[in-house]
Amino acid sequence: MPLQFPFSAVVGSDDMALALVLTTISPGVGGVLVRGEKGTAKSTIVRALAAVLPPIDVIAGDRFSTDPRDPTPLSPDGPFAADAPTETRPVRLVELPVGATEDRVLGSLHLERALSEGKAEYEPGLLARAHRGILYVDEVNLLQDHLVDLLLDAAAMGRSNVERDGVSVEHAARFVLVGTMNPEEGELRPQLLDRFGLTVEVAAPRDPASRAEVVRRRMSYDTDPESFTRQYAESERALTDRIQAAQKLVAEVELRDDVLLKIAEVCAAFEVDGMRADIVTARTAVAHAAWHGRTSVTTADVRAAARLALPHRRRRNPFDAPGLDEELLDQVLGDDDPAPEPPEPQGGSEGEGTEGEGPADGRLDTDQDGSGDREPTSGTQSPSDSSSSPSDGGESAPPSTAGEAPADAAAAGDAPGRPDTTVDARTPYRPKLFTVQGTGEGEAGRRSRAMTESGRRIGSRHSTGGAGSIHVAETVRAAAPHQLARGRTSGSLLFRPDDLRVATREGQESNLVLFCVDASGSMAARRRMEQVKTAILSLLLDAYRRRDQVGLVTFRGDRAELVLPPTRSVDIAATRLEALPAGGRTPLAEGLLEAARVLRVERVRDPRRRPLLVVVTDGRATWGPDAVARARTAAAHLAGTGVTSLVVDSETGSFRLGLARDLAGVLRAEHVPVDEVSATGLTTLVHDRVHPRTTADTSTEGAA
Structure with missing residues (x-):
């Protein structure tokens, strides 16, 4: 078995190491989600964790790792005799691949015996193998939603129920769930974020000396793994002993009523939804006290627990940045209960770092007061104001266009020399559902x-x-x-x-939703650009909920630009949209051709993911010779590729040229005016057409 990089040799990222240790001390915390940019050794420290955990005793031959001391073992291989032989083995680290199926996770019918012997026998899955160990999911944000739900349910209940293929089985499944993800590749839904007990943000160190130490240790390990591992053997043993002692002590830690009330005050102050935050914070504070050898929870333990358990529960939509206002946390907690000095860990100073982001055994103590040396996370808002954003069930109609200048007046913005303008979007609303035609075979989603x-x-x-x-x-x-x-x-x-x-x-x-957005001067009228950005932001939020990939092409002046290559990260798309200026001529043909190029590349890269092209424009083409003819040719070319398209017509006001409708005809696309993108607006429009109001109705309303 290849040697693992030592847990106590990773440099930096104290929060991540602390969260991992606390959830192994008290698995009831509910697991850890690690968010961070690529190349920050997230996987390295998770894999190193298993090596420092105390070994476990199991009943020999049992496929479900039953604890011999468990008075009511939940194992399909039982019942077991009182004197059943036992064995001691290391804690398992079970990795769940992103492409795993439900059968692989839960287990299924033993196919060979079913066919050869006619017996319906259960073959355990990854959850059974992970019992009393660590279940690690790299890129958990790319895992199918129903599998994430399944994992979190099993982690919360401590057992797995299998009802499939003629098999009915229940077995224990208590494990430490650890998920890692790069937010640039997409976010988890807030409902799933809340199910993870703790969440930490990791980043590569910015200090040159720390970065140099990371490289030094990594190169030393790659040159001679055995020699490097021996240097940290003592630190690893000390860490194992300390975790084992904390696991035994955690049941004796007292959570006083006044401390429990303080936890409730903290959770209420940060306006988190539900009660899971209070429960997780309490369990984490107890584990933190045991980690530091205390039998009573202090304010310092609550502070440390809140910093790990609350930031991700304050997000209301995917455009909100996770974070915690530590000044508010200090105000609620006060400083009347300073933390006593924790016991010094054994292992020496050489065990104080790790390879890309995870602290060493000794450095875990730097977080004893819940603050450490890190800069506080700001918790600033992203493109949309989350305080006014509706939830899945809420919606608001798009802004009114009453009083806007006629379309031809707005087009004056195409004139050279007109300054660029940048307008913010308003509160997003729930849009109408737009789908790709036909039946696909892509990744599971909701579109x-x-x-x-x-x-x-x-x-x-x-x-x-x-x-x-x-x-x-x-x-x-x-x-x-x-x-x-x-x-x-x-x-x-x-x-x-x-x-x-x-x-x-x-x-x-799920699909690839590619936005092709007109950012020319004809869009620069404040009310028009505000309405367009709000519609796009609403469609982005809808794409997030439906697990789509999104991309953004803009065209203005004399060129088109791929502002955002296809990604799962709709919050990055929203950030790019927020900063999108408007001004200059309208190179419509260039925008459509750039969209066609992007779709051609993505079809080769991921042929199973079908695209939905959303063209947001008023249909004008004003740049280059034969601008209109070239735009029609480019639209006909796109239509020939068979891509499902949608034209969101940004032309508003009482005088309309109808150019976007003509463009939709050439594209063979659905044409939707921007004020009908909203599901509410569409419902109202249909209702008014089916049940038109009479003049008497209108006058009665006015009188009322």
Whole structure:
């Protein structure tokens, strides 16, 4: 087995190491989500954690790692005799790949025995293997939502219930769940964020001396792993002993009523939703006290716990930056309960760092007061004001366009020399659902119709070695007509590999939503640009909820630009949108051709992900020779690729030229005026057309 980089040799990132240690002391905390940029050794420190955890005793031969001291073991391999043999083994680190299926996670029917012996026997999955260990999910934000829900449910309940393929099994599944993610690749939904007990932000050190030390240790380890590991052996042993002592002490720690009230005051002050924050903060504070050898929770423990348990629970939508106002935290807690000096860890000074971001055993003590040496996270808002953003169920109509100048007046902004303008979006609203035509086969999501691994079962198909749940009835039906030819006289059915059938399911997929936005002078009228940005921001928020990728192409002046390559991070897209200026001529053809180029590249990169092109424009083309003709040619080229398109018509006011509608015709796209993007606006429009109000109705309303 290859040597792991020592946990006590990682440099920096005290919060991450502290959070990992606390959740191993008290697994009821609920796991850790680590957010950070690429190259910050998130995976390195998680893999190193398993090596410093105390070994565990298990019943020999049990596939579910049952604790011999457990009076009511929940293992399908039981029951066990009182004198059943036991064995001691290291804690397992089980890695769950992003592409894992539900069968692999939960376990499923033992296919070989089902076919050869006719027995419905359960084959354990990754949750069973991770029991009493660490379940690590790298890039957890890219994992399918239903799998994340499944993991978090198991972690919260401490057991897994399997009801599938004729198997009904319940087994223990108590593990430390650790997820890592790069926010640039997309966010987790707030509902899933809240299910993680603790969250920490990590970044590479900015201090040149610290960066040099990271490189020095990494190169030393790569040159001679055995020698490097020996240097930290004593620090690793000291850390193991301290964790073991804390695990034994945690049950004896007292959480006084006055401290519990203080935890409630903190959670109320930060306006977190629900009660999970209070529970997690309390459990973390108890674990923190045990980590420092105390039998009573202090204000310092509460401060440390709040810094890890609350920041991610204050987010109201994906555009909000996570963070915690530490000045407010200090005001609520006060300084009347200074933390006593913690016991000095054994292991010496050489164990004070780690390779890219994770502190050493000794450096965990720097956070004993809950503050450490870090700069506080600001908790500033991103593009939209979260305090006024509606939740999934809420919505508000787009701003009125009454009184806006006619479209031809706004077009005066195309004139050279007019200064660029930047306008902020207003509060986003819930938009109408726009989908890709046909049936796809992309990643599971919430937008367009597709054949997926989750969803309602609509039939079966031959198994070709790919993923999919077994369709038992269809498998038996396929084998039954051949039993006589196969020589069966009695007993179990005789199966062949080509009898196997798996279920076909219809669900929904995620898509690539590519925005192609006109940022020319004709869009520069303040009310128009504000309305357009609000519509795009609303569609971005909708794309986030539906697990889409998003990209942003803009065109203005004499060129088009890919402002944001396709990504899952809609908050980055919102930031780019916020800073988008308007001014100059309208190179519509260049914008459409750049969108076609991006879609062509993405089709090669990810052929299963179908695109939805959203063109936001008033339809004008004013730059270059034959601007209108070139724009129509580019639109016809895009239409020929078969991409599903939507034209959001930004032309407003009483006088309209209808150029965007003409463009939609050439693109074979759906045409939607910008004031009808809102689901509320659309509902009102349909209602008024079906039930038109009479003059008498209007006058009655006025009188009222």
